[in-house]
Amino acid sequence: MATVEDTAAGLIAWLNNLDVADDVQTASDLNDGTVIWKALQRIDALSFPGKLPEAPNAEQWIPRWNNLKRINDALNMFLAEDCGQRLPLPSGAPDLKAIAQNASLHDTVALLKLIVVAAINCNDRIDFLTRMQELDTATQEVLMRTAQEASEIEEAPEDEGPEPEHTQELEPKSSPDPRSPRLDNDFAAEERLGRVLADNQRIAHEKRDxxxxxxxxxxxxxxxxxxxxxxxxxxxxxxxxxxxxxxxxxxxxxxxxxxxxxxxxxxxxxxxxxxxxxxxxxxxxxxxxxxxxxxxxxxxxxxxxxxxxxxxxxxxxxxxxxxxxxxxxxxxxxxxxxxxxxxxxxxxxxxxxxxxxxxxDLQRENEELKKLFSVIEQDYNETADMKKRLEFDYQTLEARFHDRGEDLRRHQQTIEDLQGRLADFDEGVQLPPVTVSDTAKVLEDDEAEGEQDEQDEKDAAKADKEEGFADSESRLTAALINGESDKGEEGISEDELRAIVSAMRAQAQAGTATERESSTKAQKKLVVGLERSRTRNSELLEHIKKQSDLIKNLQTQAPAATVEKREEERPPTPPPKDEESRAPSPTPSEADTNLEAAGKVIKNLQRELNLITSAWYEQNKRIASSGMATLRTRASPEPKSFLGRQRRTVDVIALGGTAR
CATH class of the missing domain: 1.20.58 (Methane Monooxygenase Hydroxylase; Chain G, domain 1)
Known part of the structure; x- marks a missing residue:
């Protein structure tokens, strides 16, 4: 098999036979493209007119590269259009940059092969074929191999057996796939049509000549x-x-x-x-x-x-x-x-x-909050009214309790004096007469004075409530936001409860984390206040029970004193003479009067105890009824929102349960 050097030598010998320029010795003599361009003009002057775009320069390779690109473009166009030759050849396309820079032998041989194919397929091919027969055998073999390469690339599509035309026409007109063989056949047909048009032009030109x-x-x-x-x-x-x-x-x-x-x-x-x-x-x-x-x-x-x-x-x-x-x-x-x-x-x-x-969801929660606020405001108003009444009743009862305690002590002292006098009377000592009208008068005056004090205290509490509500609400709101509360306070006042409700209303209108925390603190404060109110009510109940026990003891003591009185109605033994001069003995009418006064005091205390008990019962009934009404306004399942859970907790505590 011939080497690249032998092929290059044969092609250079054929190029020298054309007599277009001085003899070429090596491949470096062809890297500027001048000799190749003259050879192409010798083949077909019409297809390769004019001169090269760049002048030959031995120092710079870029002008040589530009000339070679012009030669390659014109040669490929001539082979495709005028000669109908398929490109590239099996030996490959020439690297023009390698030829311009380093005079690559392999790429120079590829370019010379294209020139040989152009000479074989041009109009004056008979002249070139005649000249080729005059060359030596080695050169003719090189040229023959080049012609065989060109013929192989022409025969390759024909060996594949193209599809008959009528078969293509019978195919359905569907959208062709870009990679389908039919589209390739169409492109090949377009290429053949181009070659036919070029051949027609060439034949027409020859015919005119x-x-x-x-x-x-x-x-x-x-x-x-x-x-x-x-x-x-x-x-x-x-x-x-x-x-x-x-x-x-x-x-x-x-x-x-x-x-x-x-x-x-x-x-x-x-x-x-x-x-x-x-x-x-x-x-x-x-x-x-x-x-x-x-x-x-x-x-x-x-x-x-x-x-x-x-x-x-x-x-x-x-x-x-x-x-x-x-x-x-x-x-x-x-x-x-x-x-x-x-x-x-x-x-x-x-x-x-x-x-x-x-x-x-927000609208539904907003409606629930509105309902909750209306219920809370109603409960708050009822609780505030009840709290005011209870506090006022508690203060009044406490004052009256102290007064009645003083009266009880005085009555006990009077009873002791009466018992002493009865004892002296039994001993036969004459007691001085004691008038009971003063004691009854004192009791009536105390009762009237207590009623007047109760009315005055109601008026004063109402005025104080109207004046101090605004200040208490602002102070309690600031304390709730800052997380500071009076740890020494035993209960929660009415103004603080109203401030808590105002804080809860502000929390419903805003949705930040700080406001939620403030609402949580306010609700905790409300729960603590309710628990303290319950504790205070329980203490008040215990106090009332103690008062009831005391009254019952007094009632039991009164019949015993009556029995003793009946036993002492017997004729007493005559007292000694030295004791008769101490005190006068009371008469039976005076003792009965004192007992009646003591019984009246006991009845008054029982009436007060009944009033306190009924007030306490009314308060618990109101709290329970308001809690049940609040519970009925909400759905029975466990609420999912934060405010719903807080409302459920407050209702449970108000009904006497424990928070979970």
């Missing part, structure tokens, strides 16, 4: 025919003259030399005319041969025209398929955009649904 040459030959033939006719006439005239001379009818012998000269000239002219006539006959024969070839080319041209029409129809169908494919691709892109838009709209719809659900 042949017709022009034929017209020139006909004109030259006519001129030569006229010359021949004239020469024959002159020859005939000369023969006549010669015959006359030979017959003795000549004018004289002095004209023989002249006639001989004329005869020689005429003979030379006749021979020249005969030669020219022979050449014209040969030219005529050649023209006839060319006309026959032209007729064959015309027939081939007609066949190619028919094939071109078929290929044009196929090209139109391929163009329609291509347009449909582009339209389908555009539709696919539009569908993809619509899918993305639908996905985006679905996300917006889901977000809108979630927003609507959240809005409905």
């Amino acid at each position: 042949v017709e022009r040459q034929l017209d020139d030959a006909y004109a030259r033939y006519e001129r030569l025919q006229d010359t021949l006719d004239k020469s024959q006439d002159e020859l005939k005239e000369t023969n006549d003259r010669l015959t006359a001379v030979l017959a003795g009818r000549a004018e004289g012998t002095h004209r023989d030399a002249k006639n001989e000269t004329i005869i020689a000239q005429l003979e030379s002219r006749v021979s020249a005319a005969d030669n020219e006539l022979e050449e014209l006959r040969k030219s005529n024969e050649l023209l006839k041969i060319r006309v026959e070839k032209t007729q064959k080319l015309q027939d081939d041209y007609d066949e190619m025209k028919i094939e071109r029409d078929k290929l044009a129809r196929k090209a139109n169908a391929a163009e329609k398929y291509k347009q449909k494919l582009e339209a389908s691709q555009d539709l696919e892109k539009e569908n993809q955009n619509l899918r993305e838009r639908v996905t985006e709209l679905q996300g917006q719809v889901r977000f809108s649904d979630s927003t609507t659900m959240a809005k409905s």
Whole structure:
């Protein structure tokens, strides 16, 4: 197998045989493209006109590269359009940059092979083939291998067995796949159509040249025919003259030399005319041969025209398929955009649904808060009124309790005095008379004074409540926000409860974490206040029970005193004389009066105890009824919101349970 060096040597020898420039010795002499461009102009001057774009420069490789790119583009166009050659060759496309920089031997050989293929397929290929036969055997072998490579790339599509035309026409007109064999066949048909058009142009050009040459030959033939006719006439005239001379009818012998000269000239002219006539006959024969070839080319041209029409129809169908494919691709892109838009709209719809659900939840919670606030305000008002009444009753009862305690102590002292007098009376000592009217009067005055004090305290409490509510609400709100409360306070006042409700209302209108924390503290404060109120009520109940026990003891003591009195009605023993002078003995009427006064005091205490018990019972009943009403306004399941859970906790504590 021949090496790259042998192939390069054969191609360089063929290039030197063209006589387009000085002899080329190495591949570096070809890297500027000057010799190659001259060789291409020698092959076809019309396809390679003008000069190279860059002047040869031995120092810079970029101008050489630009020249080689111009040569490669023009050569590829000539091979594809004029020669119908498929590219690239099996040896590969040349690397123009490597040729310009380093004079690469492999790439130079690839470029020279393209030039050889162009020479074999050009219009003057007979001349080049004749020159190739004059080269040595090694060079001819290299050129033969190059021609075989070009023919192999031409025969490759034909060996694959193209599909029949009628089979292609019967295929359904569907949108072709960009990678389908049918589309490749259509592209190959377009390429063949391009080559046919190029061949048609070349054949038309050749036909015009042949017709022009034929017209020139006909004109030259006519001129030569006229010359021949004239020469024959002159020859005939000369023969006549010669015959006359030979017959003795000549004018004289002095004209023989002249006639001989004329005869020689005429003979030379006749021979020249005969030669020219022979050449014209040969030219005529050649023209006839060319006309026959032209007729064959015309027939081939007609066949190619028919094939071109078929290929044009196929090209139109391929163009329609291509347009449909582009339209389908555009539709696919539009569908993809619509899918993305639908996905985006679905996300917006889901977000809108979630927003609507959240809005409905907030509205429902807002309505629950409004109901809760109305219930809380109602409960607060009822609790505040009850608290005011209870506190006022407690203060009044406490004052009256202290007063009655003093009265009880005085009554006990009076009873002891009476018992002492009874004892003295039993002993026979005469007691001084004691009037009971003073004691009864004192009791009546105390009762009237207590009622007056109770009315005055109610008026004073109402005035104090109206004046100090605003200040208490602001102080308690600031204390709740700062988390500071009076640890030494035993209970929660009415103003503080109203401030707590105001803080809860502000927390419902805002939703920050700080406000929720403030609301939680306020609710805890309310729960603590309710627990303290319950504790105070329990203490008050215990105090009332103690008062009831005390009254019961007094009631039990009163019958015992009556029994003793009945036992002492017997005639007493006479007392000693020295004791009679101490005190006068009471009479039975005075003792009865004192007992009646004590019984009246006991009845008054029982009435007060009944009032306290009924007030305590009314308070608990109101708390229980308000708690049940609040519980009925809400749903039975466990609430999910924070405020709902806090309301449930407050209701449970108000009903006497424990917070979970």
